[in-house]
Amino acid sequence: MKAPVSWIKEYVDLPAEVTTEALTDRLTALGLKLEAIETTGEGISGPLVVGQVLTMEPEPQKNGKTINWCTVDVGDANGTGEPQGIVCGAHNFKPGDKVVVVLPGGVLPGGFEISARKTYGHLSAGMICSARELGLGEDHEGIIVLPADAPAPGTDAREALGLGEEVIEFEINPDRAYALSLRGIAREAALGFGVPFTDPAQRDVPPANEDGYPVRIADPEGCPVFVARTITGFDPAAPTPAFIVDRLKAVGVRSISLAVDITNYVMFELGQPIHAYDRAKLQGPIVVRRAESGEKLTTLDDVVRELSPEDLLITDDSGPIGLAGVMGGASTEISATTTDLVIEAANFEPTSIFRTERRHKLPSEASKRFERGVDPLLPSLAADRVVELLVEYGGGTVDEGVTVAGGFPTPRTITIPVDLPARISGIDIDAATTVANLEAIGARVTVEGDALTATVPTFRPDLNDPYDLVEEVVRIVGYTEVPSVLPRRATGRGLTRAQRLRRRIGRTLAGAGLVEVVSFPFVGEQDFEALGLPADDIRRRTVGLANPLSAEAPAYTTTVLPGLLQAAARNLGRGQDGVALFETATVAFPTDQAAPIYGVDRRPSDEELEKLLEAIPTQPLHLGVVLAGERERAGWWGEGRQAGWADALEVVRGLSAELGVTLEVANATLMPWHPGRCAVVRVDGEELGHAGELHPNVCKAYGLPARSAAIEIDLDVLMSRTREVVPGPVFSTLPVAKEDVALLVDDTITVAAVEAALREGAGDLLESLRLFDVYAGEQLGAGKKSLAFALRFRAPDRTLTAEETAAARDAAVAKAVELTGAVQR
Structure with missing residues (x-):
C-alpha cells in the first residue's frame, strides 16, 4: 500500500518536527512494516x-x-x-x-x-x-x-x-485490512503521535428510502449489505482534477476517466471498493446471487469466464454483470457516452471473494480489500462521498433515492480484566492507559469494577478475543517497553529416553559416514510401482490426504525409501561419486476404523475420544538407509570399492552393537530388495526390518548405480530392546588363543547360520568370531562354498591350555556340522 505523505497529513495534524523517517519508524512499530520511501521526480535536476x-x-x-x-x-x-x-x-x-x-x-x-x-x-x-x-x-x-x-x-x-512528493510504501499484514486506505494509515499515525485524527468518512448521509435503484440480495451471507446511489446528467467528458490524478499516480493507479478515477480515489481514501454502472445499460433490478451452472461472464478485461456455482455475482435481468467484489462486467461498463450512473458500495463475505479471485486468477485492488475484511458500515459513507465528488467535478444531479439492501451488523463486545495488558506484557500499564489506548483505536469502553468491556470498531474484524485487545494496548505503549526478564529454569527432567536413543542412533550413523536427510513423507502409486511392490503388499494401503501438496503424491507414506532413493539419485546426478544417506521418520498405516467428525462447540466425551483415538493411523518410527556408488575411495593406497549389500548389513550390525542389541539375520525375499541378496533382521524373534541390495529394476527406476543397497527397520522395535547403558569392553592381561577353521557348506546356507552354530558350540570361552574368507570354485563342487572363520578364545582367570582350546574349537565345529551339514576342510 502506497501513501503520499501530504495525503496522510490531510487527515492528521502531525507535529512540524516529525520527519518522514520518524513517521515510518513509528508506523512500523505499530505494525505497518515499511517497504520503501519514494520521492516523485527523484533523479530530476536542473531547469x-x-x-x-x-x-x-x-x-x-x-x-x-x-x-x-x-x-x-x-x-x-x-x-x-x-x-x-x-x-x-x-x-x-x-x-x-x-x-x-x-x-x-x-x-x-x-x-x-x-x-x-x-x-x-x-x-x-x-x-x-x-x-x-x-x-x-x-x-x-x-x-x-x-x-x-x-x-x-x-x-x-x-x-x-506534483514532483517532490514523498510516498511511503507499506507491507500490510492480512489482519490489518483497514490500513489498505489513507484513512487507516492516517488513523495509525494519529495513534502513534497522540494527535487528533480527522476521519474522512465522518459525514451525514441521507436515510434509505423506496425511491432508489431496486436491489435484491438473494445470498445475505455472501453480501450482508448493498448500497446504491444514482446520478443523472453527468458530463462524461469532464476532466479529472489534477490533485486526484496526482494522488492516484502516487499510489500506482493510472487515470482513466473522471467517473472511474473518483471510484478509485475513494477506495484508496476510505478503503471501500466502489463500482459504477452505466444506468442505461442496466436491465431491471440488481440481484446479488450465486452463479448457476453453465453461466458465463465477460469481465472488464474482455475475458469470457466460466462461472462456478460458488461465485457470488451481481446480476440484472440480462444475467451476470459482475463478479462481486472482484471485477465488473463489460456489458455495463462506463463509456465516453455515459451520462447516468448507478454507484455500488457493498460489503462481501471475505472467504467467498478470496476463493473467487483464486479460482479465476483475477486479483484486483477491490478483492485485495474484500478478502481481508472491509468495514461493513462504510458502504453508505463511501457511496455518499463518491456522488459528492462526481457532482462537484462532473456535474449532474444526485437522485433523492437511496437504496440500502440488507443490514448492518451489531458490533462485537469483548470483556477483559483491566490489568490483563499489564500482566501479559510485564509493562506497568495502569487502567487509565488501557482505556485511553482502546478508545484511541476506535473502541467504546466501559469499566465496571475490575472488568473492562470494549465494543470493537467495525473496521477491526481481527479483534476477537481478550488477547487481541492486549496486543492493541501494548503496541501503542511500545514493544520496546517490555522488560527483559531472565526465563525461569526449566522444570523438566531433560530429554526423554526415546529422545536420547534417537540422538545415539544419529551419532552412530554419522560416525559410520552417513548423512541425514529429510524428505517429504508423501507418495503416490508411481512410487510403489518404482519400488516394485506387489498389488497386495500392505505398504500400498495408505492414509489419503485431504489437501495434498501434489496430485501425484496424495497419500502419507508407508515406507521411508522413496524419498531417500530420490535424494540419493539427485545427489549422484549432481556429481557425487557416492552417497550414504539416512532418514528417521514416521510412516502411517491406516486402521479399519473411520474417524468420526464432531462439532467444536464442546469437548468430546470419553467414549467419543476413544473412537477418535481408534481411528488414528498406526505411526511407527522407521529408519531408512541408502548406500549407492563409491563407498571407499580409490587413491595412492589402492583401488576404491562400490557400496553393496555387505555394507548395509554392517551398518545394521554397528548400530546394534552401539545399542547393545543382539540381531538375528536370515535370508528373505521382499521388494524392493534383490531376492538373493536380502536379509531379514530380527530381535528376540520379532521382525525389525530388512537390509540388502536393491533389485536391479528399482535401481533403474530411480537412476541409481547397480547393486546399490538399502535398509529399512522399525526404530520403535529396536529402541524397545535397547539397553539404556551398554557395558563397555572387558580387557584382559591373559593371552588369547587363536584358532582358524574352514567349513565347506551348501551355498544355500547363510553365513549367519554357520556363525550362530559355531558360537553355540564354542561355549563361554569364545571371545570373538569373524568371517575372513569366502571361496567357491570348481574343485569344491557345484553348489558348494568354503567359509573361513577366525575364532579367539580367552578365559577370564587363566591361560588356556592347547587341549582346552582344541576342545572348544572341535565343539564349535561339531555343532556347525550338526546344524548346517558343514564339512571341515
Missing part, C-alpha cells in the same frame, strides 16, 4: 519549467517519421527571454498548449543529460517531456499537456507536476 508552445511546423523525414519544429515560450528561464527552438516527435499538442520543458543543463531520471544539439537539421535546445521521460508513468505516446490554468511560462514545473 524544468513550464513552457507554452508558440509555433509547431510538421516536417516529414525520409525515414517516414514526421517531427515538429517548435518554438516554445519559456519566459526568462533560458536567460534571454527569447522563444526556445525544440524538436519534438510527439503530435498530441498544438500551439497555445502549456507543456513541460527541460532546458539544456537539466538531467532526467537515469542520468540522461540534456544539452543543445543539432538534429533533423535544427539546433534543438531542450526537450518537451513525456510522463515516462520524467519517471512519472509508462506513457510515452505523447508529451504532458498541462491545464490551461497552469503557471506562467518559465515557472518551475515541479509544483505543477
Whole structure:
C-alpha cells in the first residue's frame, strides 16, 4: 500500500518536527512494516519549467517519421527571454498548449543529460517531456499537456507536476485490512503521535428510502449489505482534477476517466471498493446471487469466464454483470457516452471473494480489500462521498433515492480484566492507559469494577478475543517497553529416553559416514510401482490426504525409501561419486476404523475420544538407509570399492552393537530388495526390518548405480530392546588363543547360520568370531562354498591350555556340522 505523505497529513495534524523517517519508524512499530520511501521526480535536476508552445511546423523525414519544429515560450528561464527552438516527435499538442520543458543543463531520471544539439537539421535546445521521460508513468505516446490554468511560462514545473512528493510504501499484514486506505494509515499515525485524527468518512448521509435503484440480495451471507446511489446528467467528458490524478499516480493507479478515477480515489481514501454502472445499460433490478451452472461472464478485461456455482455475482435481468467484489462486467461498463450512473458500495463475505479471485486468477485492488475484511458500515459513507465528488467535478444531479439492501451488523463486545495488558506484557500499564489506548483505536469502553468491556470498531474484524485487545494496548505503549526478564529454569527432567536413543542412533550413523536427510513423507502409486511392490503388499494401503501438496503424491507414506532413493539419485546426478544417506521418520498405516467428525462447540466425551483415538493411523518410527556408488575411495593406497549389500548389513550390525542389541539375520525375499541378496533382521524373534541390495529394476527406476543397497527397520522395535547403558569392553592381561577353521557348506546356507552354530558350540570361552574368507570354485563342487572363520578364545582367570582350546574349537565345529551339514576342510 502506497501513501503520499501530504495525503496522510490531510487527515492528521502531525507535529512540524516529525520527519518522514520518524513517521515510518513509528508506523512500523505499530505494525505497518515499511517497504520503501519514494520521492516523485527523484533523479530530476536542473531547469524544468513550464513552457507554452508558440509555433509547431510538421516536417516529414525520409525515414517516414514526421517531427515538429517548435518554438516554445519559456519566459526568462533560458536567460534571454527569447522563444526556445525544440524538436519534438510527439503530435498530441498544438500551439497555445502549456507543456513541460527541460532546458539544456537539466538531467532526467537515469542520468540522461540534456544539452543543445543539432538534429533533423535544427539546433534543438531542450526537450518537451513525456510522463515516462520524467519517471512519472509508462506513457510515452505523447508529451504532458498541462491545464490551461497552469503557471506562467518559465515557472518551475515541479509544483505543477506534483514532483517532490514523498510516498511511503507499506507491507500490510492480512489482519490489518483497514490500513489498505489513507484513512487507516492516517488513523495509525494519529495513534502513534497522540494527535487528533480527522476521519474522512465522518459525514451525514441521507436515510434509505423506496425511491432508489431496486436491489435484491438473494445470498445475505455472501453480501450482508448493498448500497446504491444514482446520478443523472453527468458530463462524461469532464476532466479529472489534477490533485486526484496526482494522488492516484502516487499510489500506482493510472487515470482513466473522471467517473472511474473518483471510484478509485475513494477506495484508496476510505478503503471501500466502489463500482459504477452505466444506468442505461442496466436491465431491471440488481440481484446479488450465486452463479448457476453453465453461466458465463465477460469481465472488464474482455475475458469470457466460466462461472462456478460458488461465485457470488451481481446480476440484472440480462444475467451476470459482475463478479462481486472482484471485477465488473463489460456489458455495463462506463463509456465516453455515459451520462447516468448507478454507484455500488457493498460489503462481501471475505472467504467467498478470496476463493473467487483464486479460482479465476483475477486479483484486483477491490478483492485485495474484500478478502481481508472491509468495514461493513462504510458502504453508505463511501457511496455518499463518491456522488459528492462526481457532482462537484462532473456535474449532474444526485437522485433523492437511496437504496440500502440488507443490514448492518451489531458490533462485537469483548470483556477483559483491566490489568490483563499489564500482566501479559510485564509493562506497568495502569487502567487509565488501557482505556485511553482502546478508545484511541476506535473502541467504546466501559469499566465496571475490575472488568473492562470494549465494543470493537467495525473496521477491526481481527479483534476477537481478550488477547487481541492486549496486543492493541501494548503496541501503542511500545514493544520496546517490555522488560527483559531472565526465563525461569526449566522444570523438566531433560530429554526423554526415546529422545536420547534417537540422538545415539544419529551419532552412530554419522560416525559410520552417513548423512541425514529429510524428505517429504508423501507418495503416490508411481512410487510403489518404482519400488516394485506387489498389488497386495500392505505398504500400498495408505492414509489419503485431504489437501495434498501434489496430485501425484496424495497419500502419507508407508515406507521411508522413496524419498531417500530420490535424494540419493539427485545427489549422484549432481556429481557425487557416492552417497550414504539416512532418514528417521514416521510412516502411517491406516486402521479399519473411520474417524468420526464432531462439532467444536464442546469437548468430546470419553467414549467419543476413544473412537477418535481408534481411528488414528498406526505411526511407527522407521529408519531408512541408502548406500549407492563409491563407498571407499580409490587413491595412492589402492583401488576404491562400490557400496553393496555387505555394507548395509554392517551398518545394521554397528548400530546394534552401539545399542547393545543382539540381531538375528536370515535370508528373505521382499521388494524392493534383490531376492538373493536380502536379509531379514530380527530381535528376540520379532521382525525389525530388512537390509540388502536393491533389485536391479528399482535401481533403474530411480537412476541409481547397480547393486546399490538399502535398509529399512522399525526404530520403535529396536529402541524397545535397547539397553539404556551398554557395558563397555572387558580387557584382559591373559593371552588369547587363536584358532582358524574352514567349513565347506551348501551355498544355500547363510553365513549367519554357520556363525550362530559355531558360537553355540564354542561355549563361554569364545571371545570373538569373524568371517575372513569366502571361496567357491570348481574343485569344491557345484553348489558348494568354503567359509573361513577366525575364532579367539580367552578365559577370564587363566591361560588356556592347547587341549582346552582344541576342545572348544572341535565343539564349535561339531555343532556347525550338526546344524548346517558343514564339512571341515
